[in-house]
Amino acid sequence: MTRTDDDSWDLASSVGVTATMVAAARAMAHRDPRGLLDDPFAEPLVRAVGVGFFTAMLDGRLDPAAFGDAGEERVQAMVAGMAMRTRFFDDYLISATSGGIRQAVILAAGLDSRAYRLDWPAGSLVYEVDQPAVIEFKRAALADLGSSPAARLRTVGVDLRGDWPAALRTAGFDPAAPTAWLAEGLLIYLPPEAQDRLLDTVTALSAPGSTVGTEYAPGIVDFDAERAGEMSANLRGQGLDLDMPALVYPGPRNNVMEYLAGTGWQVTGVPGAELFRRAGLTPPEPGELDPLGEIVYVSATR
Numbered sequence: 001m002t003r004t005d006d007d008s009w010d011l012a013s014s015v016g017v018t019a020t021m022v023a024a025a026r027a028m029a030h031r032d033p034r035g036l037l038d039d040p041f042a043e044p045l046v047r048a049v050g051v052g053f054f055t056a057m058l059d060g061r062l063d064p065a066a067f068g069d070a071g072e073e074r075v076q077a078m079v080a081g082m083a084m085r086t087r088f089f090d091d092y093l094i095s096a097t098s099g100g101i102r103q104a105v106i107l108a109a110g111l112d113s114r115a116y117r118l119d120w121p122a123g124s125l126v127y128e129v130d131q132p133a134v135i136e137f138k139r140a141a142l143a144d145l146g147s148s149p150a151a152r153l154r155t156v157g158v159d160l161r162g163d164w165p166a167a168l169r170t171a172g173f174d175p176a177a178p179t180a181w182l183a184e185g186l187l188i189y190l191p192p193e194a195q196d197r198l199l200d201t202v203t204a205l206s207a208p209g210s211t212v213g214t215e216y217a218p219g220i221v222d223f224d225a226e227r228a229g230e231m232s233a234n235l236r237g238q239g240l241d242l243d244m245p246a247l248v249y250p251g252p253r254n255n256v257m258e259y260l261a262g263t264g265w266q267v268t269g270v271p272g273a274e275l276f277r278r279a280g281l282t283p284p285e286p287g288e289l290d291p292l293g294e295i296v297y298v299s300a301t302r
Helices: 014-031 042-049 052-059 071-098 132-144 164-170 192-204 225-237 256-262 272-278
Strands: 103-107 125-130 152-157 179-182 211-216 266-271 296-301
Touching: 014 042, 014 052, 014 071, 042 052, 042 132, 071 103, 071 179, 071 211, 071 272, 071 296, 125 132, 125 164, 132 152, 152 164, 192 256, 211 256, 256 266, 256 296, 266 272, 272 296
Parallel strands: 103 125, 103 179, 125 152, 179 211
Antiparallel strands: 211 296, 266 296
């Protein structure tokens, strides 16, 4: 279904399905004998969402052909890539809070469990921002598991296309205090002008000493919609209604690193392949498995 300016979703529909997909990949990475990732909350959250495709994936009942040619290789690359992405942003937040920041904001939090599983310093306050239905589902699912946050957690149920800064302030956010921002797996689902607007808003709300973590997908500029459409068709054949070309906003947009640098941030970018090498893993061949190409993982300090 094509995106509209007023569309909405839960974790089993539209953009929300992608949050469940990456959580399923994190769950598989948590199980991986190579010790790729420690995320014990991913699997129970995915099972609570109840999308059959992902439960079959976790149960080993899914035909790898659902992911197209070289399906098994694609699944392994996706799992390892998600582990590298998650570890990068885990380390980013740990570094920011170790440096003294005590206020973190996770935008489009989805099934992110960092408020529950990271070792937050005393006094840390974490804000999670997402669609109200997503926020309430995760809150209830984790409560059913008997889980408690490892930091003070305040959830903010608001659409990022609305006045989320006002909702964040109402929840207690202090723009005068340094903030560690996280916008993981978000920007490709925003139109180019909305990407810039979000980054401008983050900048305006960031006191000196704040940090931001996000990523830049150069391949979104010339997104291979045909290949992504073939992947989506394979997934639909296995029961997952995920039309990836309809969810993203391809075409020209500002380079995230250059844009942040131009608004006063000190920016560092790490290509995904480098994260694989740092972990002692062999990265996939460039462009071989992902229609978005290689992702660059970004951290910046103000």
